[in-house]
Amino acid sequence: MPRVILHIDMDAFFAAVEQLDHPEMRGKPVIVGADPKGGKGRGVVSTCSYEARRYGIHSAMPITRAWKLCPHALFVRPRGERYAGISQRIMAILHDFTPLVEPLSIDEAFLDITSTFKFFGSTEMTAKTIKDRIRQEIGLTASVGVAGNKFVAKIASDLQKPNGLVIVMPGTEKAFLAPLEIERLWGVGRRTLPLMHRQGIFRIGDLARMSEREVVRFFGDHGLHFQRLANGIDDRVVGAAGQVKSMSKEVTFSHDRNDTDELLTTLRTLCDELAHELRRKYYRGRTITIKIRLSDFSTFTRARTLSHPAINSGELYNTARDLFQAFDRGGQAVRLIGVGVSHFEDEASQLDLFQSGRSEVDTIDRLMDRVKEQFGQDAIRRASASRSPRQPHSPSERSNLDEI
Template sequence: MKQKKNIPDRVIMHLDMDAFFAAVEQLDNPEYRGKPVVVGADPKGGRGRGVVSTCSYEARKFGIHSALPISQAYRLCPHAIFVRGRMQRYADLSHQIMHILKNYSPVIEQISIDEAFIDITGSLKLFGSALEVARKVKNDIFQQTGLRASVGLAPNKFIAKIASDLEKPDGLTVCEKNNEKAFLAPLAIRKLWGVGARTEERLQKMGIQTIGDIAACDVKTMTKKLGVWGFGLWKLANGIDNRTVGSGHRRKSISEERTFYEDVADYAAVEKTLFKIADDLSRTMRRKGLKGRTITLKLRLEGFETFTRSKTITDFVYDVDSLRAVAIDLFRKFPMKERKVRLVGIAVSQLNTLGGEQLPLFDDSPANNEELEKLLDELKQRFGEDVVTRGVFLKKKD
């Protein structure tokens, strides 16, 4: 266990339940304990469709992991115990765990059913050192639920999340203040948020193998070779993450809309406006740390007739490409009947706060796009709205 003295003044805890769904199944079914358990779709003897939701550590020894096709999981370990999952049971235990965390700090940001950030800076005078708080939290969870959790302690959210993953299961890992770069330096570049297989390959071609290699690079060189995305990687590699732990009431939806000066019959112009709305809404959602699953198109036609069309997707998103694609698809499917458009808008609901959100399960490119958009936001904030814009919004020269 990596435990050091002089815990920093600002202490962020990241708590991650170990193999949560599978651990609950082993908790409730003693005969499952010590055996490979896979929670997900029905394998149907190796012919099933769908993916693995999670699996026990015993199953991971056979190469099974989250998002693996269930048919492949069956081939890797046909004698595993395959269960469909019980979301209500998992949700009930999640609620109990979050309630335990509230005993130690009111500043909590739950980022999924089985993990959360907790700012315990103001709790140290009441409960002792950060290590003591972490141990108490882990012990309370085990005593009250029978489940194990891994915890990371660090000066910021990014490093706390990395720390919680280093000594699973039942881990407790600490990164001290002023030791951020040394803590990160030996870790593989895949530990950085947003670095998937393709980005890893590109960095390795540049001679970069570890996070420390990125931190040692000149920031101008990283930006020149990788654009604003390189700047973001450099910041993370140097342990820079100033985000606060969010808490409070969750809003139900967020939206943007535009009213045309005159009713518009040019549907290509309407689609371009939808792209601009998606871009603005995406920036607002990133700034507020929001994602959503239901995307709604609002249309007001000539004569003030107003219509809405919605689509709910699998993943929580806030990237402009997803918002634009769904909104334009809904627009193209709407029976316009040559009517003019007075107003268009996009709303996103079924929101979920962002925090240190996990990377997409199937592809790393959406995460890269999201981080790129965040960095574009930062450039605009520093140097003005007109410093950079999307090519689609540029006016064509006559």
């Protein structure tokens, strides 16, 4: 039986909440993020309202740049608790439509409505009812994509933002994807994009059409994964509520660092924190990724997949250190450094751990954990143990490593 997967994504979530709570901000450019400090601030834009987007402002942009583009915008600090509270209410609404809800972040979730949509009339009626309830009960708009799998549903929800609804009929996934730009494919980032372009791949359909042999020759085995997505094939199930697929720790320095020993000390502390959290949540992952942002804001990730899951801080650090030392930063100082773990063992193989260690996975707890990660509350508390002076994380809607 074909599946019916729905991806729901709140529109400009943090900024929309600010406009909801502060009527005087409605219709105005609102930028949630770091303090611009009159153009001298550090950190980035977390989210901005659609009015601000007209000035070319977007998430993850340096706050100083946003300040230059639109100095009269309303710059506000994020209110994590408030956003988390609203997120909980949204997730509760979603659970009225199916037990299979997988939150991806504070304002995004997948729903598998295969066996429940008939109660609400049709897939379209289900999507509309969800949107209506969120608008009426919360006062915010959401965009929804509906398709036969997660990948296509997620792409669909983004196409008609804000307040969008895009339904991809079963069997039309490939044709739907073909004309879209290749950078919409998960995992095609700054590094992969030029490689794709060099092979004449500009649209998703260009990759879908390539022979398997060519794909492997140009992009390695990983290319086959991209190609399956390009053909609209994605078998991943909508996971248990709150299932986390990657975990990371990062820090933005108050001033850029160039001293390698000092940077490695910070990396060590981040690995300690990460290992602690992995253990606490019974996760074991095989892929270790480091993230480095240089003083010119260029951002790089380097990853290595181990043959077995890394569990302790020493293993994490040894790999992270190797990756860091192999990275040539061309003499530039480092602005941000981070480490993450993904490629978690699947739930079945973790079952023994679950049974010995925990009773059930609570959605709200997981969401709160993610919010804390996003806002670095833990990092702030533990920072005292680190010898490197640190700033709290710049809250941003940073993407997880999980969509690769």
